[in-house]
Amino acid sequence: MKPSTQRLTQAVIHLDRLGRNLRLLQAQAGGRPLWPVIKANAYGHGAEIVARHLLSLGCxxxxxxDVGEAAALLDAGLRAxxxxxxxxxxxxAEALVAYGCEPVVCTLEMAEALDRAAQQAGRRVAVHLKIDTGMGRIGIRPEEAPAFLERLRTYSRLRIRGxxxxxxxxDEADKGYSLEQIGRFRRVAEATRGFGIEFRHMANSAALLDLPxxxxxxxxxxxxLYGLPPSRQIANPRVRDLEPVLEWKTRITFLKEVPAGTGLSYGHAFRTERPSLIATVPVGYADGLDRRLSNDLELLVGGLRCPQVGRITMDMSLVDVTRLRGQVALGDEAVIIGRQGGDQVTADELAARLDTINYEIVSAIAQRVPRIAVGALR
Ligand SMILES: Cc1ncc(COP(=O)(O)O)c(C=O)c1O
Structure with a gap:
């Protein structure tokens, strides 16, 4: 047998929970097609694992x-x-056409390049026209849509699918601005009815839950889909039935008794106040554990919350397990995100400590952390 090189820090991906979240959201969508967003390595959950499972569930x-994310999955054999x-x-443009992607289009330069690439490949390319109804990012202005679509129509290889x-x-409690956006989008949809566009779509998770x-x-x-709330202000009670798909776990690789007054890790940003039992875990900022969480994080060990102490380093961090003296051993599990015993640490808890959002916490988990799929039950 090949000797193990398996990393001791892992992201466990619960496919059964992913499946239940999908069903819950499909019910919210009332039978409309649901197109899962799996960008950024499926928000850190592992794009290939997640995509394969979603396809097996009928997505x-x-x-x-971007096209690179699609290409990697298509090259790995996915059919989607x-x-x-x-x-x-x-x-x-050439790669988008070659991989059969459906790009969002909001410039004539891109439309022309796609048309040319499709011509060269002897194919057609389906595109989705982005309207900026108020995001203030990419997209044409609503009033530009009819004329823009007229221009797109002149490109014989483009099919305006969306x-x-x-x-x-x-995701805010006050939906006033979002309702205005829906009104704007509806008016564009009506003004462009004659273009035979198959799909009008705008709902992200928050809108799917709260804005029918x-x-x-x-x-x-x-x-x-990953079981995380878009914010704390979602009104739909079903948000509480979503189940976090990812758990982030590591193992204790070193244990040491140190006297009171011991400086720990770089800069001695923590000094023990009493004789302490300090565990080392092989997870650091190169794994996506934000260094700003140093001395402001708790891991679950032996079912108890134990404080992380000292600066988080590139590959290792320290945990004060003094309260587990006599009950903790090398190889024991330490949970960064997830459940252990009766307790749970959520991505939202880490996000709150860092004054950010759960999206950033999970999508920052580094590539070198293996994603281990479990629970493939549907
Ligand atoms: C254009 C677009 N649609 C949908 C989504 C999905 O958003 P959420 O993860 O909030 O459901 C995103 C995510 O950023 C997006 O950029």
């Missing part, structure tokens, strides 16, 4: 950020349609 179309969400440049928009504030008027012809949830 057909997946959303990625890929909607490419970010604006890109003409230098990607009309889409995005929300900046659907945004569901149109398809929905594009990301974060909720």
């Amino acid at each position: 057909h179309e997946l959303c990625v950020a 349609r890929f909607l490419v969400l970010s604006a890109t440049l003409p230098e990607h 009309l889409m928009s995005h929300f900046p504030r659907a 008027g945004s569901h149109f012809d398809a929905v594009r949830p990301g974060i909720a």
